[in-house]
Amino acid sequence: VSLLKLFKQYFQYGFYKIRVMQKRKGFASWRHLVPGIFVFSLFLSFIFYLATSREWLFYFIIGSYFTANIIAALWETIKQIKEQVSRKSVHCSLFSFFLLPVVYFVLHFSYGLGAICGLFYFWNKWSDKLLKDDHFDKEQFNLNTNV
Numbered sequence: 267v268s269l270l271k272l273f274k275q276y277f278q279y280g281f282y283k284i285r286v287m288q289k290r291k292g293f294a295s296w297r298h299l300v301p302g303i304f305v306f307s308l309f310l311s312f313i314f315y316l317a318t319s320r321e322w323l324f325y326f327i328i329g330s331y332f333t334a335n336i337i338a339a340l341w342e343t344i345k346q347i348k349e350q351v352s353r354k355s356v357h358c359s360l361f362s363f364f365l366l367p368v369v370y371f372v373l374h375f376s377y378g379l380g381a382i383c384g385l386f387y388f389w390n391k392w393s394d395k396l397l398k399d400d401h402f403d404k405e406q407f408n409l410n411t412n413v
Contacts, residue, residue: 272369273376280380284388301378302385304331331374332367339366 280301287293304327311324343363350359 269368269372273372276373276376277380277383280377280382281384281387283377283381284384285391288388288391288394298381301374302381303378304374305378305382331371335367335370338370339363342366 283298287298293299307327308324311327315321315324340363343359343366346359346362
């Protein structure tokens with residue numbers, strides 16, 4: 267599996283998640299919105315930089331993301347090393363520590379970009395009466411409660 271194929275796959279996931287939201291008349295989880303918000307904030311912070319020559323906002327957003335990204339990769343690597351005993355497995359785990367941040371970024375960025383593109387592409391479909399999903403009960407998933 268290549269990073270380009272991964273990018274294409276997650277771009278499509280994000281792109282068509284908009285249609286699912288339209289069909290469901292809402293979203294099932296906040297986690298589906300976070301990558302789009304991330305990509306949109308990167309875009310806005312870059313526009314802010316071009317307009318004001320102040321790059322701090324962009325660096326803050328990308329720096330916060332990569333800090334969390336590296337912590338998550340370190341966490342997963344430590345879990346893998348604890349579960350494995352062979353020296354070869356430890357080398358693979360250390361390799362994955364350097365690969366995971368790249369993979370995480372591709373996943374999040376492509377999903378978010380796909381969601382934004384899907385939002386624009388399907389913008390005029392929000393009132394489509396044929397999309398209603400009568401089998402989905404929002405109350406069943408407690409979408410209106412604060413967690």
